[in-house]
Amino acid sequence: MASDLLSIAASGARAARAALDVTAQNIANASSDGYVRRSARMSEVSAAGGQGRIGDISLSGARVSGIHRNADMFRQAEVRRTNSDLERANTELRGLENIEAAVEQSGIYDSIVEFEAALQQLSGDPGNPSLRAAVLAGADTLASKFNIAVDSLDAAGEGLRFDAAAAVEEANVIGEELARVNLRLSRAGEGSSDRASLLDQRDALLEKMSGIVDISTSFAPDGAVTVTTGGSTMVDGGQSAALTMTEAADGTIAFQLGGADIAPAGGSLAGAALALESATGVRARLDTLADEVAGTVNAAQANGVAFDGSPGQPIFAGAGAAGIRVVATQGSAIATAPAGAPAGSIDGSNLAALRQALGTADLAGTANGLLFDVSSAVSGRRVTRDALDAIASSARISLEQQAGVDLDTEAANLMRFQQAFQASGRAMQVASDIFDTVLGLR
Incomplete structure (x- = not known):
């Protein structure tokens, strides 16, 4: 149980860190011409059963499945x-x-x-x-x-x-x-x-x-x-x-x-x-x-x-x-x-x-x-x-509103992903405490 919790929390921390990196990239390029806002695409990682756990559900956490460009082909x-x-x-x-x-x-x-x-x-x-x-x-x-x-x-x-x-x-x-x-x-x-x-x-x-x-x-x-x-x-x-x-x-x-x-x-x-x-x-x-x-x-x-x-x-x-x-x-x-x-x-x-x-x-x-x-x-x-x-100005404004970087949104994402990273770190700490407790049983 503790090992599962540790791996799940670690995957969440990695995913949150990747999302923070993407957010930082957006903020850094907020004024770059032609830059289209990115977002980290998350997906669940799960597997059913395993040796000695037939019929059980084994949860494996989350992963970054790709970097998504917030582009609209029609507006472009x-x-x-x-x-x-x-x-x-x-x-x-x-x-x-x-x-x-x-x-x-x-x-x-x-x-x-x-x-x-x-x-x-x-x-x-x-x-x-x-x-x-x-x-x-x-x-x-x-x-x-x-x-x-x-x-x-x-x-x-x-x-x-x-x-x-x-x-x-x-x-x-x-x-x-x-x-x-x-x-x-x-x-x-x-x-x-x-x-x-x-x-x-x-x-x-x-x-x-x-x-x-x-x-x-x-x-x-x-x-x-x-x-x-x-x-x-x-x-x-x-x-x-x-x-x-x-x-x-x-x-x-x-x-x-x-x-x-x-x-x-x-x-x-x-x-x-x-x-x-x-x-x-x-x-x-x-x-x-x-x-x-x-x-x-x-x-x-x-x-x-x-x-x-x-x-x-x-x-x-x-x-x-x-x-x-x-x-x-x-x-x-x-x-x-x-x-x-x-x-x-x-x-x-x-x-x-x-x-x-x-x-x-x-x-x-x-x-x-x-x-x-x-x-x-x-x-x-x-x-x-x-x-x-x-x-032409109206078309460009529409594209920039959809594909451009909104610093207010990115600031909110920084807080959200930072909290997710900290929560995953806390989950890893809990897993470590459980593991230590198990080892301490006599």
């Missing part, structure tokens, strides 16, 4: 999903803000207005050389603003592509690390603290990956994860497929996984792709606007004569916002007079036709519409981002 999947959506929105918003700055700060709208104002002033005195020079200077400024806008757009696109390339490299590193974790999980003991640490590492890597590209996961009984994205497998067992990025001629980007084309729907890569598509659209509209400015002015020039009576020559040359430039060198080259007018004519009818053509084309309105559309897109994406941020 929700955190990954919402994180992927949020990173896509953040990246796209940053790209659109840079696009907005490139168009707005270039001052294209103001330059168009100033160019038309210079033409209006010249219409009051078509022969004034100072006013002619002012018109030519306004045209040169307008062309420069288009060039600046395109350069700024190119810089914004280059930044997006650079960040996307860095994210692709990071995704490949994470994929390789996940493959290594899978291999280590296959060798880790069931319910061991090593397995719990590996599972924490696995979940942290999956969350990082979800911020780069949207992923789907499936888990094996040993905890190994299979990761897919865009319908292609990224990590399977100890193998990971390479993610690559290609750049099209228009600056947009595409992705391949193991050689197969994929179209990410979430993560920073999806956001970068969306922002670059927007940049390409804005660039096309700037090119159209620049060509319309040059075409309208040059067409009016062809219908009139310069101040020296020679046929009107183009003021602008080049194609698109990047190529537009002023080729006229003298203010006298502005064809204010109609065809057939003599040299020195102050007939401004062709200038009036040019102003009317510019008014009909409504170039300032087109530039303003472009600015409005870009600003509206930024405003709309900001609202979406804020909503996704709230959703």
